Amino acid sequence: TPSVLTLGISPAILLETVSKRFTSLGGVIMEHTPLKGVVVSETNGAALDLGADVEPVTARLVLDCMGNASPVSRQQRYGMKPDGVCCVVGSCAGGFDKETNLIGDIIYTNTEIQDKGENGKLQYFWEAFPVEIGRNGKEPGTSDVKTTYMFTYLDADEKRPSLETLMEDYWDLLPIYQPSIKDPETDLDVKRVLFAFFPTYRDSPLQPEWSRVLAVGDASGIQSPLSFGGFGALTRHLERISNAIVEALEDDCLHKDDLAEINAYTPNLSAAWMFQKAMSVRVGQNVDPKFVNRL
Ligand SMILES: Cc1cc2nc3c(=O)[nH]c(=O)nc-3n(C[C@H](O)[C@H](O)[C@H](O)COP(=O)(O)OP(=O)(O)OC[C@H]3O[C@@H](n4cnc5c(N)ncnc54)[C@H](O)[C@@H]3O)c2cc1C
Secondary structure, eight states: OHHHHTOOOOHHHHHHHHHHHHHHTTOOOOTTOOOOEEEEETTTEEEEEOOTTSOOEEESOEEEOOGGGOHHHHHHTTTOOOSEEEEEEEEEEEOSOSTTTTOOEEEEOOSOOEEOGGGOEEOOEEEEEEOSTTSTTOOTTSOOOEEEEEEEEEOOOTTSOOHHHHHHHHHHHHHHHOTTOSOHHHHOEEEEEEEEEEEEOSSOSOOOSSTTEEEOGGGGTOSOTTTOOHHHHHHHTHHHHHHHHHHHHHTTOOSHHHHHTTTOOOHHHHHHHHHHHHTOOOTTOOOOTTHHHHO
């Protein structure tokens, strides 16, 4: 699917475009202003506590778009262990072969299941996306910059290896995945290194527990546990959710039961869960090291 996997989004340009549109419509952006708490009155509205030095912001409806570390979602999911974790490590770097830097991989494996002893077994997957193509007149085949990720699906068992261990494996295994790199330390011009983990919950999208507060994006758990494509999920549902929110505000349907209709069950998330489970090995489980590749 060349027209999908060659399509990269520059976060800087996206954020600039969206913020311009938001402010042109009368929106106000408050940078560096962490939310401390939300107070809800079912009848009157909600107020955002932004700390002692900032006036609270009042609203009829609060959209929680604070990502998967949202303090609101965490409070709601308090004490619940994530059903799955996706760990991802990688980098954006120059130094790759230009001629073959044309198209991305979304899920690629080239190793068997890794046995990490008491830390369990892991199947590593790879992703790669060419960078800087299509902008400033850059034709395919002229950029040596590429983003590569190595990721794996886990349960949330405390014995699981650290992100640091995965990062070490990434540098060791990168030359096998990208043969134009013999030694990452000398061959790569590293622009950015990243490491992250995504907790995912089967009980998603998150149903509102409080009136006047609706989780959207990763905070709502709408993110796919398989592709960790939360941005894709957000944009796919953008029109439906935006229209539903407008209707809820127009008709004053802001009770948590009304808002629950917006974050309704999505069957595709359940299907993605099935695949996610098939791509991981539980701690203590014995499987043929080729199992995931065969699947
Ligand atoms: C390495 C990596 C690769 C990814 N690749 C893809 C991909 O290829 N395709 C895809 O679709 N998705 C991908 N994703 C997932 C995608 O980035 C997320 O799903 C998306 O960013 C979710 O958007 P969001 O607005 O819901 O949350 P976020 O982008 O997480 O934004 C949440 C914001 O809330 C802020 N915040 C948190 N707490 C507070 C607080 N108390 N007060 C004020 N602000 C707060 C945070 O600072 C942050 O700016 C990837 C993620 C990672 C880490």
